[in-house]
Amino acid sequence: MGVTLEDKLVVAVSSRALFDFEDENRVYEAEGEAAYVALQREREHVPAPPGVAMPLVRKLLAFNTEAGQRVEVVILSRNDPVSGLRMFHSAKAAGLAIERGVFTRGETPYKYLRPLKANLFLSASDDDVRAALEAGFPAARVFPNSRKEAESHPNEIRIAFDGDAVLFSDEAERVFKSDGLQAFTAHETERASKPLPPGPFAPLLAALHRLQTVAGQDVPLRIRTALVTARSAPAHERAIRTLMAWNITVDQAMFLGGLEKRDFLREFEPDFFFDDQTRHCVGAAEAVPTGHVPHGVANA
Known part of the structure; x- marks a missing residue:
């Protein structure tokens, strides 16, 4: 029997939702893709700060125990695959058991929500979120600078x-x-x-x-x-x-x-x-x- 996500709660999250990449994003907006990719490559082994969705993701992943793997978190990102290396390194440094990622180098990634059977998509891209909603998936555009007060109720x-x-x-x-x-x-x-x-x-x-x-x-x-x-x-x-x-x-x-x-x-x-x-x-x-x-x- 093949691997399936059918019985899991699947959360797809963009890199800017999971990590604080606002500095890197400003480089992208000011200097373009090449400068952004070079910066991410330079910082490949520098763990990215937590983004607005990380506390929620961390708690959801805590539902995975030896008794059952119930939640799957997938990085779904417009980043290029090389920049994706930093995403996985940062997730590992944060103690997040994230194994799957889709990196589309600028193309909208929402279409991969269907094979993932995603229950939620969090992204900083308004266009990607709107496309996901039109396709029938719960999706929201995160406010990267939202106040992060998610540790008040650890249980x-x-x-x-x-x-x-x-x-x-x-x-x-x-x-x-x-x-x-x-x-x-x-x-x-x-x-x-x-x-x-x-x-x-x-x-x-x-x-x-x-x-x-x-x-x-x-x-x-x-x-x-x-x-x-x-x-x-x-x-x-x-x-x-x-x-x-x-x-x-x-x-x-x-x-x-x-x-x-x-x-x-x-x-x-x-x-x-x-x-x-x-x-x-x-x-x-x-x-x-x-x-x-x-x-x-x-x-x-």
Whole structure:
């Protein structure tokens, strides 16, 4: 029987999401590819600093034990193969058991998400993330300069999700954008018992739920999730009933009615937060690792 990733939670992560390559990226933007490749080659054995996704990746890999290999992390990068040497050296220096990587030298790598059967793609490239979302994969553009506060809960993986256009479809958000808050509230109240269609990150929430169930007591880590949404009562009911219909629970739900999400996220301290609106992401990135999900009417 051949090797397969079928039964694993697969996370594909770009080099700039996993490592802090902002200095190198500035060289690329100012001097071009050749200067960038030369710098990466010069620094081949210099471990790169951790990037915004590293704490999350480290915790996910902790689900791999002698009892079972449940998580696969793959570096999926526009870098050239020579620069890829530094990625693997840096991963090894960081104690990350990463064995697979795809390096495309400038070509968009999103098409390799399909054979990888990826459950999540994190990248600093907006174009690659949009292409991945259009292909049906949960994907987010990381904010490389997000505050990294992911070590506060060493025995938990904490992930926070926005609702509309992230966990759920943008059906209700379209009503809000076109007709305003009053129409949105009426729309959601009338349909409180009708589940919302799934959004791009619904499969990831389901995969995390399966991972926790399969791991059981073998792994001393708990996955803790939160819904952090601008919805408020009475529109909250449809969101909760949608999750109930999916037979998935979240540990916390915050219905903020338009309040700034940043301060609530600072208290929850997630390893990652996903939102479809740039303005929420910019604020959240001041407090926690953040990924923008360029999906739905807000990103048309």
